[in-house]
Amino acid sequence: MGIAEQAGFSIAEKPGTKARHPKRMRGLAPIFAGFILPITLGLGWEIAVRTGVADGRLVPPPSRIFETVVELAQSGELLLHIKATCLRVLAGFSGGTLAGTLLGAIAGYSLLTRRLVDPTLQALRAVPSIAWVPLFILWFGIFETSKITLIAVGVLFPVYLGVLGAILSVDRKIVEVGRVFRLSPFALTRRVLLPSILPAYVVALRGGLGLGWMFVVAAEFMGASEGLGYLLVDGQQLGKPQQIVTAILIFAILGQASDWLLSTAAAPFLRWQDSFSTSD
Amino acid sequence: MLEAHQIRKTYPNGTVALHDVSLNVTAGEIVVIVGGSGCGKSTLLRVLSGLERPSAGWVSVDGARIEEPHPAVGMIFQEPRLMPWLTVRQNVGFGLSHLPKAERLARVDEVLARVGLADYGRRWPRELSGGQSQRVSIARALVTQPSVLLLDEPFSALDAFTRIELQDHLLELWAGSRQTLVLVTHDIEEAVALATRLVVLKPAPGRIATTFDVQLGQPRSRLSIAFGDEKRRLLAALDHSLSEFRAQVSG
Numbered sequence A: 001m002g003i004a005e006q007a008g009f010s011i012a013e014k015p016g017t018k019a020r021h022p023k024r025m026r027g028l029a030p031i032f033a034g035f036i037l038p039i040t041l042g043l044g045w046e047i048a049v050r051t052g053v054a055d056g057r058l059v060p061p062p063s064r065i066f067e068t069v070v071e072l073a074q075s076g077e078l079l080l081h082i083k084a085t086c087l088r089v090l091a092g093f094s095g096g097t098l099a100g101t102l103l104g105a106i107a108g109y110s111l112l113t114r115r116l117v118d119p120t121l122q123a124l125r126a127v128p129s130i131a132w133v134p135l136f137i138l139w140f141g142i143f144e145t146s147k148i149t150l151i152a153v154g155v156l157f158p159v160y161l162g163v164l165g166a167i168l169s170v171d172r173k174i175v176e177v178g179r180v181f182r183l184s185p186f187a188l189t190r191r192v193l194l195p196s197i198l199p200a201y202v203v204a205l206r207g208g209l210g211l212g213w214m215f216v217v218a219a220e221f222m223g224a225s226e227g228l229g230y231l232l233v234d235g236q237q238l239g240k241p242q243q244i245v246t247a248i249l250i251f252a253i254l255g256q257a258s259d260w261l262l263s264t265a266a267a268p269f270l271r272w273q274d275s276f277s278t279s280d
Numbered sequence B: 001m002l003e004a005h006q007i008r009k010t011y012p013n014g015t016v017a018l019h020d021v022s023l024n025v026t027a028g029e030i031v032v033i034v035g036g037s038g039c040g041k042s043t044l045l046r047v048l049s050g051l052e053r054p055s056a057g058w059v060s061v062d063g064a065r066i067e068e069p070h071p072a073v074g075m076i077f078q079e080p081r082l083m084p085w086l087t088v089r090q091n092v093g094f095g096l097s098h099l100p101k102a103e104r105l106a107r108v109d110e111v112l113a114r115v116g117l118a119d120y121g122r123r124w125p126r127e128l129s130g131g132q133s134q135r136v137s138i139a140r141a142l143v144t145q146p147s148v149l150l151l152d153e154p155f156s157a158l159d160a161f162t163r164i165e166l167q168d169h170l171l172e173l174w175a176g177s178r179q180t181l182v183l184v185t186h187d188i189e190e191a192v193a194l195a196t197r198l199v200v201l202k203p204a205p206g207r208i209a210t211t212f213d214v215q216l217g218q219p220r221s222r223l224s225i226a227f228g229d230e231k232r233r234l235l236a237a238l239d240h241s242l243s244e245f246r247a248q249v250s251g
């Protein structure tokens, strides 16, 4: 009999209190708290304009913005612009993600490629992406191709860096476990490398998506006949601040929604993570 | 069973970690390798496992030379090294992916029960204590039923009670299966409690200082006089190899 048993320790264990991870409780109060400020400001401004304290010409009150949304929606214009912008982001994000992932994976796997490619990419990354605009217009014209390329370039770098960094920081010790179990290179990639880079990859994709939304505005400033960026330009030229604010609000909603979609799609694969939550 | 012949290992930075180390482990033995820090214990185990190629010499398992990890040789590392994205059950079954699911699950549950974690199969690694994680990693190595198990300071990160508990548990498992064990430790008590044969390494470069059989049957009482005698014998051997080293450094 070992000392441990003599001392009353036993090896068989029952799970302590709960075997399952308890669902994180999210009270509703903190969410409501976040609405207090914008609603108060909005109401305050509405009252100020209605009572004639302010004229609200340059800063439209919530009711005017709401009217604009309804008008644009009823004419079918709103949907048209949203669709155009979303398609651009989708195309640019897909292209940038694909290229960034491939480049990052190749550079991460092969030291030689990394030495060859990484310095150039790092140098290109230092160029503010908007600076490409004139060149892209010369190369691809002022229509869709140059817009989508610009968005893709914006997305490419964070994705590339995320993938490369994730591959380089894969825990060598865990890879060794795979080797002890004699996994083939393919199995090692699928069962060890991919799962361990996934969290960083999702973060990189979310960063890339955020930049995609940023660059779609720049791309649509380049001259577009539809899209939310066009609404912005049009609103400025025709002096319609309510249209500008409407477009801004829709950008905010779309950005949040697409980010939520991305992290929700990834969440089932990241359940094991301590820190992962869709809200951050 | 497991043989190392005149192993030398020189790392790319010039460190000579092992110099002509030969070791012949017969089936059913528990060989415990002891030695001061940096004298090449981990390196030796990694060479035995096939994770690291020796600069000279060779390792064979059942007469066949190995260049990379061998299915008959399992390895337990100093840290649990569990995959954080797999549940306990999936971690334990990691090396069994070639088996049909039903059989895999049956074997996993059986081995989890053996290490005392039958009810923990659905947990994530982050939800385990250090000792529980290490037990899962032991289960992961045991479940493929390797005939040789290499253990690199498997209990060193644990508190004294858990350590003793797991040592006893390892002996229990060994009594049932009579696997061949090669275990690295720098804990004298652990060495004497487990070993059928002790191998003392000396540093710079790592060589075998001495080897001797432990003259105690199992189970061993850590409080007995004979246990104390073996401990002193090992301490003397370690001391001797170290004083030799010091003389060599100062002389």
Ligand SMILES: Nc1ncnc2c1ncn2[C@@H]1O[C@H](COP(=O)(O)OP(=O)(O)OP(=O)(O)O)[C@@H](O)[C@H]1O
Pocket (backbone or CB within 6 Å): B011, B012, B013, B015, B016, B017, B035, B036, B037, B038, B039, B040, B041, B042, B043, B044, B186
């Ligand atoms: N990857 C490496 N590259 C270069 N030198 C190394 C490497 N790994 C270990 N060494 C050196 O080889 C020698 C033996 O190291 P090893 O890890 O085998 O020691 P150890 O006996 O396991 O020590 P400890 O008890 O501290 O774990 C040490 O001098 C160490 O500095």
Ligand SMILES: [Mg+2]
Pocket (backbone or CB within 6 Å): B041, B042, B043
């Ligand atoms: Mg070591």
